[in-house]
Amino acid sequence: MTQQQTGFSFEVYDSITELNDADAQLLIKAKEALKHAYAPYSHFNVGATAILQNGVFVNGTNQENASYPVGICAERVLLSSASSQFPGVAIETIAISYYNENGISNKPASPCGICRQTLAEYEERQHQPIRLILGGLEGKVYIISKAAELLPLGFSSSDLK
Numbered sequence: 001m002t003q004q005q006t007g008f009s010f011e012v013y014d015s016i017t018e019l020n021d022a023d024a025q026l027l028i029k030a031k032e033a034l035k036h037a038y039a040p041y042s043h044f045n046v047g048a049t050a051i052l053q054n055g056v057f058v059n060g061t062n063q064e065n066a067s068y069p070v071g072i073c074a075e076r077v078l079l080s081s082a083s084s085q086f087p088g089v090a091i092e093t094i095a096i097s098y099y100n101e102n103g104i105s106n107k108p109a110s111p112c113g114i115c116r117q118t119l120a121e122y123e124e125r126q127h128q129p130i131r132l133i134l135g136g137l138e139g140k141v142y143i144i145s146k147a148a149e150l151l152p153l154g155f156s157s158s159d160l161k
């Protein structure tokens with residue numbers, strides 16, 4: 001028997017004011033985008049904005065449904081939209097923010113498990129890392145250099161071979 005360990009390091013900033021201009025701008029865009037979330041059931045509004053390699057910004061917001069499982073997260077709306085509108089154009093960075101109508105929004109929220117799996121697949125497809133910037137409406141900001149870091153021992157296309 002051997003023990004193995006996994007883990008990753010990421011950057012923690014005390015606030016958005018510590019970010020470089022490009023990263024701060026992207027996070028502000030994600031905060032603006034979350035106004036278009038449709039979250040009448042959870043009241044948890046999520047906005048995501050990507051900067052693509054061609055300089056274009058693409059937004060995604062969570063879109064809920066009266067049949068709860070039909071709802072889709074902001075990250076997957078964004079990924080589907082980006083790859084449909086700009087096929088073959090790599091995503092460089094995605095900023096994700098949220099507004100919780102029932103609570104506080106002062107710390108980063110991480111992508112859910114399904115979104116981690118989806119992000120990992122898109123990252124693999126484009127052969128280059130997708131950076132993630134996570135932040136609430138205020139408070140600390142996390143920067144993760146590669147989305148797949150969030151999914152250690154993840155299942156991927158290589159497992160199907």
Ligand code: THU
Nearest residue numbers: 042044046062073074110111112
């Ligand atoms: N949500 C996202 O949009 N992204 C995540 O990574 C976490 C959760 C949405 C799904 C649902 O509409 C609401 O937030 C509460 O779970």
